[in-house]
Amino acid sequence: MDTKEPQSADGQNPPTGGPGPSTNSVQIEQKSYEMPPREGISITHFLTVADIERSARWYEKVFDGRILSKGDSDGAPAYIQIANTWLLVNVGGGPTPDKPTVTLHIPADPDSVSSFMNIRVADIQACYELWRSRGAEFLTEPKPKYGETRCYIRDPDGYIIEVGQSNPGTTYG
16 A cells, blocks of 8 residues: 555645645545545444444544544434544444344344454554553454464454454565
């Protein structure tokens, strides 16, 4: 991933001290990813949680997330920016007009999962120590596996999050 200086619409770098990307955007290869997107798409991961505030604060504390909105008792989710992704957390509930057969709930069995968030890091040992000091509960210490070193965190609602560092020389694509 080639990170470049923010550029204006005409391809010129903004003047020193001038406006760059907004604080809720990430500039990668001259593309700006924002929430909500002004063009194109942005990926947001949704988690059903038991307590919006507790979960938002956990992701803020452990991963230096930035809470963009706190949600409310009327059903609005909390939005959290974590690096170059956005996370929505909201309580579960029954079917709604736009998902008439779907019920959302926290994991019934946290040891049986069908998907999980994957965070790629440059220094897994440093992240392990830092996030552990911030209250992250790891299933194990980092372990080598399949061309990478990885470990897993369990969040307050039982979801697992993989943290991985690729071995030197590993390429993707």
